[in-house]
Amino acid sequence: MHRRDRFRAQSILVDRMLKNEKIDVMYNTILTEIRGENKVSTVLLENVKTGEIKEYSADGVFEYIGMNPVSEFVKDLNITDEEGWIITDNRMKTTIKGIFAVGDIRKDAVRQIVSDGCIAALEAQHYVESLQEKGNNLSYV
Missing domain, CATH: 3.50.50.60 (FAD/NAD(P)-binding domain)
Structure with missing residues (x-):
């Protein structure tokens, strides 16, 4: 999922990711909640344009939020x-x-x-x- 309607990363990396059959991209989407007991079972995702929230099954979550210095x-x-x-x-x-x-x-x-x-x-x-x-x-x- 990506919070914007397009990626700003290096185009070669974006192209490689988009060609990966194991990856489904969801634009304009943010993670609002991780649910589960002792492990991840579902996540709530919100469409930032419509405000619609949907629940999806998940076995895990890997978050990566840009490159902001922690200084x-x-x-x-x-x-x-x-x-x-x-x-x-x-x-x-x-x-x-x-x-x-x-x-x-x-x-x-x-x-x-x-x-x-x-x-x-x-x-x-x-x-x-x-x-x-x-x-x-x-x-x-």
């Missing part, structure tokens, strides 16, 4: 752009020493958190080591 926890640090994406350099460093960001929270295009995480871990290690070299008494956690 409220750093909003006062001034390391995000106006949309909330954390800004880093290519070594995952923010403008605040010792604070790194990885994965889809970053300003740049969608990244793989594994490779970003590896880069950030190495940079964090170098940062801590540089503090220790300066005489700070820090230990690794």
